[in-house]
Amino acid sequence: MSLTQKLINDGNAAVDEMLAGILAAHPEHLWRPDNAPRAIVARHGPRTGKVALVVGGGSGHEPTFLGYVGKGLADAAAIGNVFASPPPQPAVDAAMAASGGAGVLFMYGNYAGDVMNFDMAAELLEMEGVEARTVLTTDDIASAPRNQRQKRRGVAGNVFIFKAAGAAADMMMPLGEVERIARHANDRTFTMGVALSSCSLPQTRRPSFDLPVGEMEIGMGIHGEPGVRRGPLRSANDVADEIMDAILAEMKAPAGDRVAVLVNSLGATPLMELYILNARIAERLKAAGLVVHKTLVGPYCTSLDMAGASITIMHLDDELQRMIDHPCDCAMFRS
Amino acid sequence: MEFTTGDLKALFRAFSARMATERDRLCALDGVIGDADHGIAMEQGMKAAADAAQTAEGTLQDVFNAAAKGFLNAVGASSGPLYATALLRAGKAAGPSGSMPRSELRTVIAAIRDGIAQRGKAEPGQKTMLDAWAPAADAAVDGQDADAIAAAARQGAEATRDMIATIGRAARLGERSLGHPDPGSVSAAMLVEEICNAMGKAV
Numbered sequence: 001m002s003l004t005q006k007l008i009n010d011g012n013a014a015v016d017e018m019l020a021g022i023l024a025a026h027p028e029h030l031w032r033p034d035n036a037p038r039a040i041v042a043r044h045g046p047r048t049g050k051v052a053l054v055v056g057g058g059s060g061h062e063p064t065f066l067g068y069v070g071k072g073l074a075d076a077a078a079i080g081n082v083f084a085s086p087p088p089q090p091a092v093d094a095a096m097a098a099s100g101g102a103g104v105l106f107m108y109g110n111y112a113g114d115v116m117n118f119d120m121a122a123e124l125l126e127m128e129g130v131e132a133r134t135v136l137t138t139d140d141i142a143s144a145p146r147n148q149r150q151k152r153r154g155v156a157g158n159v160f161i162f163k164a165a166g167a168a169a170d171m172m173m174p175l176g177e178v179e180r181i182a183r184h185a186n187d188r189t190f191t192m193g194v195a196l197s198s199c200s201l202p203q204t205r206r207p208s209f210d211l212p213v214g215e216m217e218i219g220m221g222i223h224g225e226p227g228v229r230r231g232p233l234r235s236a237n238d239v240a241d242e243i244m245d246a247i248l249a250e251m252k253a254p255a256g257d258r259v260a261v262l263v264n265s266l267g268a269t270p271l272m273e274l275y276i277l278n279a280r281i282a283e284r285l286k287a288a289g290l291v292v293h294k295t296l297v298g299p300y301c302t303s304l305d306m307a308g309a310s311i312t313i314m315h316l317d318d319e320l321q322r323m324i325d326h327p328c329d330c331a332m333f334r335s
Numbered sequence: 336m337e338f339t340t341g342d343l344k345a346l347f348r349a350f351s352a353r354m355a356t357e358r359d360r361l362c363a364l365d366g367v368i369g370d371a372d373h374g375i376a377m378e379q380g381m382k383a384a385a386d387a388a389q390t391a392e393g394t395l396q397d398v399f400n401a402a403a404k405g406f407l408n409a410v411g412a413s414s415g416p417l418y419a420t421a422l423l424r425a426g427k428a429a430g431p432s433g434s435m436p437r438s439e440l441r442t443v444i445a446a447i448r449d450g451i452a453q454r455g456k457a458e459p460g461q462k463t464m465l466d467a468w469a470p471a472a473d474a475a476v477d478g479q480d481a482d483a484i485a486a487a488a489r490q491g492a493e494a495t496r497d498m499i500a501t502i503g504r505a506a507r508l509g510e511r512s513l514g515h516p517d518p519g520s521v522s523a524a525m526l527v528e529e530i531c532n533a534m535g536k537a538v
Contacts, residue, residue, distance in 0.1 A: 080412075
């Protein structure tokens with residue numbers, strides 16, 4: 001089998017070379033502490049008395065995670081290898097650089113490796129006298145049944161969930177309150193995706209899984225984890241309908257309620273297709289009597305070069321709407 | 336005969352060499368039910384652990400602690416925290432002294448089991464590395480000889496073929512994980528063998 005074509009130099013150096021490029025592009029937003037090669041910190045945002053929101057995880061999902069580091073959103077990010085959790089040290093480095101003396105909130109997707117590494121980081125911070133709490137994101141409704149929400153993976157819904165927590169922290173709310181809002185945001189955020197092709201890792205340049213032409217995988221995770229089922233490729237409207245049926249059934253939002261929408265590319269799917277999906281999503285939400293308060297369309301949480309898309313709906317209330325509307329200024333996201 | 340810090344450094348070199356030798360086999364096992372990188376993580380992790388151990392000064396605990404930190408910072412992922420915690424527990428069991436009786440390697444094996452179980456919040460039977468470490472620790476605590484401890488670990492790894500993964504990345508495969516050994520348990524049995532080699536040398 002031929003190797004996938006990538007613009008890289010050395011697969012093993014891909015993450016560090018990417019970070020060098022990001023720091024060169026966004027010096028007004030981001031900096032990196034000395035001796036902390038995998039910690040990226042917001043220039044503006046961290047300040048005395050403010051809860052530090054620290055996010056992180058494996059690389060390959062850009063602009064997740066470091067693209068959401070900035071004033072009004074995350075204060076710092078810990079960066080792992082491709083699809084692999086960072087060790088505890090980058091999380092500690094990120095937290096110490098961002099700490100304003102009001103505690104640290106770690107937020108990341110619910111994966112076993114991330115949980116262990118960030119929990120160790122929290123223990124290390126405790127030894128330094130810094131209080132650290134954790135909120136895991138579990139928005140992928142295809143990854144476990146509704147009654148096992150705590151087992152679900154965190155995927156593109158991270159964008160809205162981090163945004164809500166980052167706004168609360170930027171409003172100088174105390175740690176307990178930021179944590180509460182983060183959990184509330186996670187509880188009301190629902191995502192499901194569909195993959196049309198495999199991704200390939202820079203180290204191997206081989207497809208991570210086999211997905212024949214003409215087929216798609218409904219409910220696939222952002223590292224190529226198997227989804228709900230595999231079937232023939234269908235139209236944008238059919239795919240949007242299947243995902244919206246699942247999300248609306250679980251969200252149970254009464255008519256008149258407001259939502260925020262994220263139509264996300266997994267990497268290779270272009271904006272044209274995302275907007276085609278969104279036309280159907282908007283129709284479905286209108287038919288359900290729901291009011292679209294905000295829509296994001298684009299590559300927000302990717303899976304390297306995978307083709308496919310995910311749909312995220314956040315069920316707003318007054319509090320979450322205020323958090324989503326709060327301004328933020330990040331290297332790869334402004335609102 | 337005593338087990339010294341020099342012996343411990345040699346043990347970490349043996350871990351590293353063994354993982355380098357077995358890397359591709361472990362990756363192939365992982366490719367069936369996981370993401371095909373277990374051999375790479377174990378090779379990188381044990382190389383970093385061995386390098387850190389060689390330059391560490393002080394007691395047995397100091398060497399274990401240095402190795403734990405080396406492994407963790409090189410790998411992250413899932414195996415990093417599991418083996419780092421295991422090695423820190425092993426260091427605590429070995430204690431702040433320059434040597435210990437070789438028979439005390441039995442308590443080291445039990446401590447590694449305890450560290451992995453604690454960090455991974457796992458129990459035997461879930462198709463993980465614990466399914467090799469737990470029977471080895473049971474045999475060790477029971478006072479069995481080095482060969483019996485190593486055999487218990489190998490049998491434990493083999494038995495994971497008949498288990499359905501309920502924790503970790505393979506858990507979502509459900510019954511599709513049946514028939515394939517857990518790569519983490521296979522590498523664990525190799526590490527137990529190396530410890531037992533060190534134990535057997537002077538008993």
